[in-house]
Amino acid sequence: MDSVFFRLTLSLYLVATGGFLYFILKRNKKAGIWSHRILILGFVLHTVSLLMEYYHLGAVPGLSFKSSLAFFSWAIVAAYIIFQARFRILVLGSFVVPLSVILMILSSTIPISPVTVRPIFKGLLLPVHVTASLLGDGIFVIAFIAGIMYLIQEHQIKTKRLGAFYARLPSLNILDSINYYAISYGFLLLSIGMITGSIVAQSAHGTYWRWDPKEVWSLLTWLSYAVLLHQRMAVGWRGRRSALMAIGCFFVLIFTFLGVNLLMEGYHSFESLEGKPWP
C-alpha cells in the first residue's frame, strides 16, 4: 500500500491536471492559477513522501522502477515550478502536469516489493547522483515540451493558419528562451549526475567506467545535449532547429531512463538494483 502522502500527492496532482486542462480549453485564467497552487501543495506533500521514504529505507528512493517513476514525476514537477517562476507561462502546466500524473499513476500500479539495500546505496553521494540526474531529466522534459509547443506555434505562424493554439501558446521568443535555459541547466545537472555516478561506481566496483549499457547510453544522451548546446551557442541555432533537436535528444534520454533499465542487463537495471546479484 502506498503511503498516505503518496496518495494525497496523486490526488492533488489529478485535481491540478483537471484544472490545467480546463484552463487551456476554456482559457479560464483563474483555473490556471488555482491549479498551479494546488500543484505546489501536492509538490510539498510529494517532497515529504520522498523524504520519509528516504528515511525509512536509508537510501535514495530510486532503486526500484516504482520509486524511480515517482521520483521522476517529482523532478518534472520541480522543473515545471522553477520554469513557471522564471517565465510565468501557466500553459506549460497544461502540458507538463498530465505527464507527471501519468508517471505517478504508473508508479502506483506497481506493487511494492522489498528492496535489498546494499551498503553502497547508503552513502551520501548516491542521493546526489540520483537527484541531479533526475532533476536534469525533469528539466529536459521541459525542453522537450517547450520544443513541441514551439513547433506547433511556429507551424501556425508560418502557414498563416492561426488555429486554437495561436492565442493559447506563448510567443516563439519565450518558447525558444525556455529551450535555451532548459538545455543549459539540464546539461549542467546531467553532468553532475554523471560525475557523481562515476565516483559512486568507483567505490562500488573499483572502476569509474565499465561500459555498462546505462553508462554508454548516458554518455550518448550527454553528447546529444552537448551537441545541441554547442550548436545553439556557437553556430547560432535557434527556433525550429533547436526545438526539433531538443525533441530528438529527449527520445535518447527516455531510452536511457526506461529502455536501458528495463530491457538491457547491467548493474544499473532495476532487477539488479532491487537485489539480484550483479552480473
Place this chain on the structure above:
Amino acid sequence: MAMIRIIDIGMNHETAPVEVRELLSFGEKDRDKAFHDIQAVKNIKEYLLLSTCNRVEILFTTEREKQVRESVITFLSRVSGIARDELTPLLYIYDDQEAIRHIFRVGASLDSMMLGEPQILGQVKEAYRIAVDTKSSSVILNRLMHRTFSLAKRIRTNTGIAGSAVSISFAAVELAKKIFGDLKGKGVLLMGAGEMAELAATYLLKNKVARILVANRTFSRAVDLAEQFQGSAISFDEIEGQLPGVDIVITSTASPEPIISFDQAKRIMKVRKNRPLFFIDIAVPRNVEPRVNEIGNVFVYDIDDLKGIIDDNVGKRQAEAIKAERMVDEEVLKFSAWLRTLEVVPTIKELQQKCERIFQGELQRTLSGLKDLTPEQRKGFERMAKSITKKLLNDPIVFLKGKGERGSQDLYLDIARKLFNLDGDAREDDE
C-alpha cells in the same frame, strides 16, 4: 394610472446614410443646447442623448408615450433640417423591452459597425455622465445604464467578441508579439509610406519598440516620417546594411519588383545569427519575395495573409456574438422584471396610506371616548392599530410584488386598486 414607458428613438449606420447622421451629430457645444431642447419637451421624465459618428440615440422615459415621441421626432427634424416625412423612415423607435435590449446591445458593441469595437462603451458612459450632470437621469435610467455597463463588461470578458484583431495593422502587431514576445527594445524599419504602414508603426511605438528607421525613395518624405515617429531616416541604398539590426520590417513601396530577395534574406539571417525577422509586406505588388517565408526564423506576411486573418477573426467574433446575445436576453428579462416591481410601488404606497388613514381616524375616535387611559395603555392601542395595518396588508403586498416578477401584473394591480377604491372618489373614503 399611466404606466412608465422606456423609449429609444435613434438612427445608426444601418438605417441612415452618413450625410444624415452628420447633421445630427451633436458636438460639445450643440449638445448642451440639445439637452436644453429635450428638457423642454413636455412630459419627458428621464432622458439621455447619445451621439457618435455612427449613431444618434435619444433614450427617455415618459408616461405619455405618443405625445413625447412626436415631440422628439419634431426636435430631430428641426435640428437636422430634414422634413419629418423624410426623416421618419431613417429612424428606429424601440419601446420598453426592445428599448432596453437596444441600449444593452449598443453598450456591449453588438450593434456597432465593427462588432466588439471598444470605443462605444466609453461614448455611452460619457453620454450617461452628461445626463447625470444635468440631472436628466433618475431611478430608471440610472439603473438601466449601470446594468448596461456591467453587462458590457461581462460580455467583453466572458465572450470572445472583442477577442482578436480586426484591423490589418493591429493583426500585424499581434503577430509580432507572438513572434517576439515583448516588443520592447526591438528595431523597426519602415520602407515606403501609407496609411496602414504608418498605423502599424504607431501601434509598434505604443508597444515600446526601441527605434524606427524610415526609408523612402524621396528622402525628404523619409525625414518627415522619421520625425513623426521619433526615428531616423535612411536612404534606400542603406537598407541591406541596416536589416541585420532591425527585427520588424514594414514594406509598402510602389516598387514593381521585390526589394527583398530570397538570397538577400538568407545572407541577412546569417549575419543576424538567426535572430527572428518579421516582414509585414503591405505593398501590392509585393516588396518581399514570397519564398523568403521559407527561411528559418523569418516570417513574411503580405496583405492577403493579414486580410485572411482578419476575416477569420471577424467570423470568430460573430460566433461569439451569439453567446453575447443570450446574455443580453437574460439581462433584458431581469431588468423588465425589476421595472414591473417598480410599477407596483405607487399602488402599494397608496394602499398603505389609505389603511393608515383609516386606522388613525378610528383610533382617535375611540381614544377620545376613553379618557381614563394611562399613557402606557394609549400606547398599547396605537401599537395594536399599527400592527393590524401591517399584518392585514402583508399578504396583499407580497402578492402584488410577486406579480411584478411574473406576468398578469396589470390585471391584479387593477383589481387591487378597484378593490380598495384607490382611484375612486375621496368622499367615500373616511368621513
